[in-house]
Amino acid sequence: MDDRRAGVAGxxxxxxxxxxxxxxAAELAGRPGVRVVSSLAGRVTDPKLPEGEVRxxxxxxxxxxxxxxxxxxxxAVVDATHPFAERITASAVRACAAAGVPLLVLRRPGWTPEPGDDWHWVTSLTEAAHALPALGERVFLTTGRQGLPAFxxxxxxxxxxxTVDPPEPPLPRRHHLLLDRGPYTVTGERAxxxxxxxxxxxxxxxxxTMTAAKLTAARELGLPVVIVRRPPLPTPPTGGMHTATTIPDALTWLDTLSIGRAHRTCGDEGAQPRLLRG
Structure with missing residues (x-):
């Protein structure tokens, strides 16, 4: 059935x-006739649920x-996963090409160094581990729980x-584990x-901005920072992938597909999260 003929934007x-x-998702949940489904990988124990339906x-x-x-x-599919979620993005590119569905990759801009920063760029966690002995003995490791075996x-x-959730071994022999979730403050990171x-x-x-405070704290303390570069985006088989860096840009792209504009009514707080089976 054609969504538009049924009065549904899609x-x-x-x-x-x-x-x-x-x-x-919050913006789309306020659009008349739009059904928004958010897909979470399920790797975080207690994720923050978006508005609308959640898979x-x-x-x-x-x-x-x-x-x-x-x-x-x-x-339409909007891939707003973490910039390092290579596998999910690659699957989305292939799936959308096969299904003939438009795909937008929404990625926030990366960080850029400021005066006083001592940044050391690497291309992988393995390269980051190799760089550490020459830079410092006591390491603050904030790369997530899945890449810890590299160290x-x-x-x-x-x-x-x-990390947000407890990691699985192997872990470095000498370590202290801190389970915490951002956003963080410069004062807290410095301390x-x-x-x-x-x-x-x-x-x-x-x-x-959620985790950027550690970079400011490192700059103020004169500490070197090893930063892993983002992986490149995959090349779509049909060249049908679009990119955006902000939510407004993503909404503009959806408007070009005639997927209804936002019309929140007074007192409308958006759709409550509803879990779907995967």
Whole structure:
């Protein structure tokens, strides 16, 4: 059935649990006739749920994702996953090409150094681990829980490891685990680094403001920062992938597809999250 003939602007699938994904879902939930479904990978134990419908769990590969897009009459997909979620983005590119569904990749801008920064760019976590012995013994590691094995063999280094959920081994032999979730403040990050005698910070170029305070704190303390570059976006087979860096730009792109403009009424607080089975 044609969504437009039924008076429905269409279904939009938003991939990711980032702040941009939640913000976009909130905007779309206020659009008449728009069904927004947010898909979360399910890797975080207690994720913040966006407005609208929420789907938790993987699709089982690009072929099954393409099937899901057809079954749910999805008119557009917005990949607003983390900039380092390479596998999900690659699957989305292949699935949308197979299903003939327009795809937008929404990525917040990366970080840029400021005067006084001592940044050391690398292309992988393995390269970051190799750079550490020359930069400092006590390391503040903020690269997420999945890449920690890359640092497991650095027995001469001590690590303050911060993750949202408990990581699985192998972990570095000498470490202290801190379970915490942003946003963080410069004051808090500076105090944390001083309390643990941190000599070098390791992070990914995630961009955004939620976790950027650590960069300012490192600059103020004169600490070197090892930053992993973002992976390049995959090349779509049909050249049909679009990109945006802000939620307004994403909404403008959706407007070009005639997926209704926002018309929140007075007192409308948006749709409440509703969980779907994966």
């Amino acid at each position: 279904t939009v699938l938003v991939l990711g649990g980032t702040g941009e994904a939640r913000g976009l 938790v769990g993987g699709f089982g590969g690009p072929e099954r994702m393409a099937t899901w897009l057809g079954e749910h009459e999805v008119r 497991a063999d650095l027995d001469e280094s001590w690590f303050l490891i911060r 944390l680094m001083r309390a643990h005698g941190i000599g070098v910070l390791v992070t990914k170029d995630s961009g955004g």
